[in-house]
Amino acid sequence: MKQFWTILKFELQSYLKNKIFVGITVLLVGLIAVVMFFPSIMGNGSDINEGDEAAGVEGLMLFSAEGLDDAKLYQTFFEEAFTEYEVGATEDDEERIKERVVSGEAECAFVLHSPTSYTYYVDNLSIYDSRTAIADTVLENVYQINAMAEGGMSPEQVNEALSVKIEGETQNLGKDQMQNFFYTYIMIFALYLVILLYGQMVATNVATEKSSRAMELLITSAKPVSMMFGKVLSSCLAGFFQIVAVFGAAILFYNLNKAQWGNNFIIASLFDMPISLLVYMLIFFVLGFLMYAFMFGAIGSTASKLEDINTSVMPVVLLFVAGFIVVMTSMSGGDVDSLLMQICSYVPFTSPMAMFTRIAMSTVPLYQIAISIAVLIVSVVAVGVLSAKIYRVGVLLYGTKPKLGGIFKAMKKS
DSSP states (O other), X not given: OHHHHHHHHHHHHHHHTOHHHHHHHHHHHHHHHHHHTHHHHHTSOOOOOOOOOOOOOOEEEEEEOTTOTTHHHHHHHHHHHOTTEEEEEOOOOHHHHHHHHHTTSSSEEEEEEETTEEEEEESSBOTTOOHHHHHHHHHHHHHHHHHHHTOOOOHHHHHHHHTOOOEEEEEESSOBHHXXXXXXXXXXXHHHHXXXXXXXXXXXXXXXXXXXXXXXXXXXXXXXXXXXXXXHHHHHHHHHHHHHHHHHHHHHHHHHTHHHHTTOHHHHHHTOOOHHHHHHHHHHHHHHHHHHHHHHHHHHHHOSSGGGHHHHTHHHXXXXXXXHHHHHHHHHHTOTTSHHHHHHTTSXXXXXXXXXXXXXXXXXXXXXXXXXXXXXXXHHHHHHHHHHHHHHHHTTOOSSOOOHHHHHHHHHHO
8 A cells, every 4th residue: 555655646746747737737727717707808798599409209298288178179280290299188187297207108298278378398308309389389370270260350359369479388307408418518528638638648658667677676566556556546636636727717717707797508507517416527537537547557558669659549549439429429419318328328438428428418317327336436446457467567578569468378477
């Protein structure tokens, strides 16, 4: 344990004393300050409103129009408007309808209270959900048809019927994807940058040390597990300090300029992260970083020379990028609970991004989260121990680049 703390302290100090590391941190804090003070500099706030549409997913749409005349007519119009759904009339009360939506039995539900008002129930409100807009149009048409069918209307009455306003209330029973999208995107992108940046640094540092024959003395006097865990955890702490400095500065500068930002939805959502989600973010961020940092360290120890690092780490980089693309594609499509995302939530190489995205933008049972974290912790420890063994053998191999089979044979002999 003493060896571990000595190595950790030495490696961490080397990061914190590195002028490039300190310079990049100061530069990022400066850029954050400029962005956060931008409304004050310009003298006004800004509002950003975006609207997108996406195709619905086939499923059951519950429909209730109890107590209304022409209920069958309303249902017919809804069936014609929502052709991609099975519109099923129901006599259940609203509590039962909520239960059916939350359980996944129904995709969503519309409960009509009057010809011009309704309640829309949905479990997880998608960024691209346009069903309420379609429902408003349907009810307007039905109202206009019924009004004019009565006959004998004056021009004023006809105008009133054609300009009727529909009042719709949306009760989101799960997560609001639009509200959580932005800080989920920031976290995933930050993890992407930190893993690629610091992972490459770990691999490069190991390969640099290998070029010095003093490593032969060090590897024989210190336990490889202590050396590997010390190096990786020091890089993790350095990255964590840098992120805390950047995001801490962002929070500070935002609060100083909160009034100038006004009602900017995107900026407000970035700084309105629930505490529980912040905890999950830290857990998956740290575990995801350790998983890949151990792999980068092991690969760096097998490189025959420093110039081979980029080629050697390419398989790990491609693995991580593939997971990143899957998660970002699911986020952009608003379907974070697809079968592929559920599988990625339990694969340790992709779960830090996939499971966190599902937690932030969907409703995930607690036992699934616990399983994902448990699998990730076990995988990190296993990969860390395996990387330490590869590290012990790899740093003592010089000359031509060692093959994977030769490394495992050397590990067995040692």
